[in-house]
Amino acid sequence: MHEKERHRIILSAVQDRPVVTVIDLCSLTGVSEATIRRDISTLHMQQKLRRVRGGAEAITPPQFVGLAGRPFAVNETLRIAEKQAIARAAVDLCEDGDSIIINGGTTTFQMVHPLASRRMQIFTNSFPIAEHLLKHSKNTIMLSGGAIYREQNIILSPFENDVTRNFYAKRMFMGAQGVGPLGLMEADPLLIQAEQKLIGQADELVVLVDSSKFSQRSSLVLCPLDRVTTVITDDRIPDKAAAMLEAADVTMIVAQTGGAQEDEAAS
Amino acid sequence: MHEKERHRIILSAVQDRPVVTVIDLCSLTGVSEATIRRDISTLHMQQKLRRVRGGAEAITPPQFVGLAGRPFAVNETLRIAEKQAIARAAVDLCEDGDSIIINGGTTTFQMVHPLASRRMQIFTNSFPIAEHLLKHSKNTIMLSGGAIYREQNIILSPFENDVTRNFYAKRMFMGAQGVGPLGLMEADPLLIQAEQKLIGQADELVVLVDSSKFSQRSSLVLCPLDRVTTVITDDRIPDKAAAMLEAADVTMIVAQTGGAQEDEAAS
DNA sequence: CTTCTGTCAATCAATTTTGATCATATCCAA
DNA sequence: TTGGATATGATCAAAATTGATTGACAGAAG
Numbered sequence: 001m002h003e004k005e006r007h008r009i010i011l012s013a014v015q016d017r018p019v020v021t022v023i024d025l026c027s028l029t030g031v032s033e034a035t036i037r038r039d040i041s042t043l044h045m046q047q048k049l050r051r052v053r054g055g056a057e058a059i060t061p062p063q064f065v066g067l068a069g070r071p072f073a074v075n076e077t078l079r080i081a082e083k084q085a086i087a088r089a090a091v092d093l094c095e096d097g098d099s100i101i102i103n104g105g106t107t108t109f110q111m112v113h114p115l116a117s118r119r120m121q122i123f124t125n126s127f128p129i130a131e132h133l134l135k136h137s138k139n140t141i142m143l144s145g146g147a148i149y150r151e152q153n154i155i156l157s158p159f160e161n162d163v164t165r166n167f168y169a170k171r172m173f174m175g176a177q178g179v180g181p182l183g184l185m186e187a188d189p190l191l192i193q194a195e196q197k198l199i200g201q202a203d204e205l206v207v208l209v210d211s212s213k214f215s216q217r218s219s220l221v222l223c224p225l226d227r228v229t230t231v232i233t234d235d236r237i238p239d240k241a242a243a244m245l246e247a248a249d250v251t252m253i254v255a256q257t258g259g260a261q262e263d264e265a266a267s
Numbered sequence: 268m269h270e271k272e273r274h275r276i277i278l279s280a281v282q283d284r285p286v287v288t289v290i291d292l293c294s295l296t297g298v299s300e301a302t303i304r305r306d307i308s309t310l311h312m313q314q315k316l317r318r319v320r321g322g323a324e325a326i327t328p329p330q331f332v333g334l335a336g337r338p339f340a341v342n343e344t345l346r347i348a349e350k351q352a353i354a355r356a357a358v359d360l361c362e363d364g365d366s367i368i369i370n371g372g373t374t375t376f377q378m379v380h381p382l383a384s385r386r387m388q389i390f391t392n393s394f395p396i397a398e399h400l401l402k403h404s405k406n407t408i409m410l411s412g413g414a415i416y417r418e419q420n421i422i423l424s425p426f427e428n429d430v431t432r433n434f435y436a437k438r439m440f441m442g443a444q445g446v447g448p449l450g451l452m453e454a455d456p457l458l459i460q461a462e463q464k465l466i467g468q469a470d471e472l473v474v475l476v477d478s479s480k481f482s483q484r485s486s487l488v489l490c491p492l493d494r495v496t497t498v499i500t501d502d503r504i505p506d507k508a509a510a511m512l513e514a515a516d517v518t519m520i521v522a523q524t525g526g527a528q529e530d531e532a533a534s
Numbered sequence: 535c536t537t538c539t540g541t542c543a544a545t546c547a548a549t550t551t552t553g554a555t556c557a558t559a560t561c562c563a564a
Numbered sequence: 565t566t567g568g569a570t571a572t573g574a575t576c577a578a579a580a581t582t583g584a585t586t587g588a589c590a591g592a593a594g
Binding site for chain 2: 058142155
C-alpha cells in the first residue's frame with residue numbers, strides 16, 4: 001500500500017463521517033497506528049483535513065448556514081441596499097391572495113422582509129426563504145421536494161414528476177448572475193437546473209438584478225430575454241442595458257435606492 | 268464517543284431548548300458529568316454557547332417567533348427523558364452511510380441530537396427536523412415537497428407523484444399517538460395521510476413510542492401491527508403491551524431512561 | 535436554624551493518545 | 565548486487581482525556 005493510496009483512503013473516509021479515529025483508519029488501510037498518525041500529520045500540514053485528538057475530521061468549509069442562522073453569509077451583505085429596494089419593488093407588484101413562485105437567491109431572499117406582512121401563497125425551492133417566511137409571516141408556504149444543497153441553499157429533485165409540476169402561479173421571481181443580449185446567465189449548473197424547473201410554472205417571469213449584473217457575463221445561458229416579462233433593477237442601470245431591455249420588449253422597473261420611497265412603507 | 272462528537276451533540280441540544288441541563292447531556296452522550304462540564308467550559312470559551320448554572324443555553328436568546336417558531340411548543344417538554352432515550356436507541360440502530368426516512372413528530376424530532384454526529388442520508392417530511400439537521404449536522408438531507416402545515420409541522424403534498432415515491436430506504440422511523448391490538452393509531456387525519464405516504468418506501472418500519480402510548484386510544488387506525496418491524500419504547504411498558512407485541516412478532520427494544528446504560532453499542 | 539439537594543471546582547487514578555526513538559524492510563540508483 | 569535513502573512497525577515515556585471522589589457553596593425544604 002503506497003502512501004498516496006493511504007492518503008486517498010483517509011481523505012475519503014474523512015468525507016464520509018464527521019470524525020474518523022486512528023483505529024478506524026488502521027483497519028481500513030491495514031497499516032499501523034504510527035503510520036496513520038504520520039499520514040494525518042502530513043495531511044494536516046497540507047490543510048487537507050484537520051487533526052483532532054484520536055483521529056481526524058474534515059476541514060469545514062466556512063459554515064454557510066451554521067452560525068447566526070444567516071444564510072448566504074458571504075453574499076448577503078453585498079449591495080444590500082440595492083437588493084432590498086429591488087426586492088421591495090418586486091413585492092409591491094403583488095397583492096394579498098396572489099400565488100407566486102420565488103426562486104432561491106440572495107436578491108430574492110430580501111423579499112422575505114416586505115412579505116412578512118402579507119398573506120399570499122408562496123412556492124419556493126429555497127430553504128432559507130421558506131424558513132424565514134414560516135417563522136415571520138402568515139403566508140401559505142409550499143416547498144419543492146428533493147435534496148437540500150447546502151452551498152446553494154436550494155432544494156432540488158433530480159426527478160421530473162415532482163410537486164413542482166403541480167403548482168402554477170401568476171408570477172415567478174428570480175435572480176440571475178448576469179443579464180446580456182443572449183438572455184439570463186448563471187454560473188452554477190445546479191442553479192440552472194433548479195431555475196429551469198420552475199420557469200414555465202408561471203405566466204410572468206420577473207427578474208431581480210441589481211445594476212452590476214448587466215456587466216456580468218457567465219458561461220451558462222439560462223433562458224432568452226423574450227421569456228422575461230419584467231426586470232427590476234436599481235437606478236444605476238447603464239443606458240445601454242436599458243435600451244437592450246426595451247428592444248427585447250421587457251418591462252423595466254427601476255427601484256429607487258435612496259430614501260424617497262421609504263416613508264410609505266406598507267404595514 | 269469523541270470530543271468532537273460530544274460538542275456537536277451539545278450544540279445541537281442547546282439549540283433545541285432554552286436550557287439544557289448537565290444531566291440531560293449526560294444521558295444524551297453517555298459520558299460523565301465532569302466531562303460534560305469540561306465540554307461546556309470549552310464551548311463557552313469558544314463563544315459557541317453560554318454557560319449557566321446547571322447546564323448551558325444558546326448564545327442567541329431563544330427566538331420568540333410566535334407559535335410556529337419553537338417546534339411543537341406544547342408537546343416538546345413532555346416525557347422528554349423517555350423520548351430522548353428512545354430516540355437514541357433508534358439512532359443506535361443506524362450506521363454512517365445508511366439511508367433512512369424520518370416521519371415528523373415530537374419523539375422522532377429527538378433523533379436529531381444523536382444524529383448530529385452522524386453522516387447519513389435522511390429523508391423527512393418534517394420541516395423542523397430538516398432545519399435542525401441542516402444547521403447542526405453534516406448529514407445529507409432530503410425533503411418531501413408540498414405545503415407546510417404549521418400546526419403539525421409537516422410538509423404534505425396532495426399529489427401522488429411527488430419525490431417521495433422516488434426515495435427508498437432501509438428503515439423508516441415514526442411515532443404514533445397510540446399502539447393497540449388493532450395497530451398504530453393517530454388522531455390527526457393529516458398525519459395519517461403523511462405517514463401512509465411514507466410507509467411502503469422502506470423495508471423496516473420502526474415505531475418510537477413511550478410507554479404511555481400503549482394506554483392511548485385514538486379514532487384512526489394507521490396500519491396493522493404486522494407491518495411494524497420494531498417498536499422502541501421505555502422501561503415502563505406494561506407487561507400486557509409487551510405480550511401483545513410479542514404475539515404480533517414485533518421486535519421490541521426497551522430504552523433505559525436512567526443515566527447508567529449501554530454505551531458500547533456503537534460500531 | 536438545620537438539613538437536604540443540586541451544582542461546581544479541584545484532585546487523583548486509570549486509560550488513551552501522542553511523540554520519539556530505534557530496528558527492520560523496501561525501494562532506487564549506480 | 566551494493567549502498568544509501570526512505571518508509572514502516574514496534575516500543576516506551578510523556579501528555580492529554582476521562583471518570584470518580586471529595587469538599588465547598590447556594591438555595592430549597594422542613
